[in-house]
Amino acid sequence: MAAPSGGRAARGLSRASLSIHQPPTDLGGSMGGAIGEVKFQFNPDQLRLSRSADWHTEPAVAYTRGAPPKFTGSRPAAMELEVFLDASGTPSSTAVQSQVELLLSCCEVTAQSVDSKAPSPPWVRFSWGSFSTVQFVAYVTNVAATYTLFSPSGVPIRATCSLSLTEVASETKKQNPTSGALTARRVHRTVAGDSLASLAWREYGDATRWRVIAEANGIDDPMRLRPGTELLLPSAAELPSSHAPHPSPVRPASTPTEGAA
Incomplete structure (x- = not known):
């Protein structure tokens, strides 16, 4: 051909x-x-x-x-x-x-x-x-x-x-009346075994982006994540350019790879 x-x-x-x-x-x-x-x-x-x-x-x-x-x-x-x-x-x-x-x-x-x-x-x-x-x-x-x-x-x-x-x-995208940003976040209820690193891996393909989730939810101690906690997960499109998903993600460890913010 x-x-x-x-x-x-x-x-x-x-x-x-x-x-x-x-x-x-x-x-x-x-x-x-x-x-x-x-x-x-x-x-x-x-x-x-x-x-x-x-x-x-x-x-x-x-x-x-x-x-x-x-x-x-x-x-x-x-x-x-x-x-x-x-x-x-x-x-x-x-x-x-x-x-x-x-x-x-x-x-x-x-x-x-x-x-x-x-x-x-x-x-x-x-x-x-x-x-x-x-x-x-x-x-x-x-x-x-x-x-x-x-x-x-x-x-x-x-x-x-x-x-x-x-x-x-x-759904048709709507404006956030307070910030003007698109409402692109969703809620995740944690289960046993969840960590900020594992959630970052699932959402963005990069476990090192766990800080994005921590900042969005005001989490000071990422080591204390109890089952049943509701977390807001920003979409990948909402991340700043410095937080863009990594093209070749590395599987997360059971806990964040960096210290608490």
């Missing part, structure tokens, strides 16, 4: 990517730590975006051309695209196989979500430069991989993957 007509992304051009994250630990939470990323060798030739709204009309004898429709809700956006992977220049490479396996894992429950008693496949975010229309959090509903070229030893070195993504629905 020939490379897409768009060609390999040249220097200076924005390259599309699909970042894969742990799912939230409860309904309404934000994405967790990074699992991996698929960087497109070739930007897509086309993207199929769709969005739909539901309307319902009840039969009524008083209207000659049918009763007025009633809006019943919007459906999440959906996107379909293809990912072209090619390592034919280095036949001994297993990069194509690894990337395909990463994409297929988007339809499998993560071990961390099982441990958190909230089983779920990963959540993903597709991004492509300033194309903001497609930059939404989603889950993968279908992955189909077709291997089209193999090395002499049988290792796949070229593949085309078709992806179907569905946007994760969220």
Whole structure:
């Protein structure tokens, strides 16, 4: 199969990517730590975006051309695209196989979500430069991989993957009347074994960000975290740039790695 007509992304051009994250630990939470990323060798030739709204009309004898429709809700956006992977220049490479396996894992429950008693496949975010229309959090509903070229030893070195993504629905964002900030926090009730470090790992993919949770809840002694305590967890988007999630998180210890603030 020939490379897409768009060609390999040249220097200076924005390259599309699909970042894969742990799912939230409860309904309404934000994405967790990074699992991996698929960087497109070739930007897509086309993207199929769709969005739909539901309307319902009840039969009524008083209207000659049918009763007025009633809006019943919007459906999440959906996107379909293809990912072209090619390592034919280095036949001994297993990069194509690894990337395909990463994409297929988007339809499998993560071990961390099982441990958190909230089983779920990963959540993903597709991004492509300033194309903001497609930059939404989603889950993968279908992955189909077709291997089209193999090395002499049988290792796949070229593949085309078709992806179907569905946007994760969220409530309409509202302004915080006191600060003007988006209300992007949620409440977590601690259980036995929870620590600020483990919560930071689940929320941001970086256990060293436990101070963010401590500051948001006025905690002076992070060693005293009793089961049943309700904590406000700022979303990753709410963190200052210095607190951005680390791309390669390290699993937390049972207690914070730093001293109390």
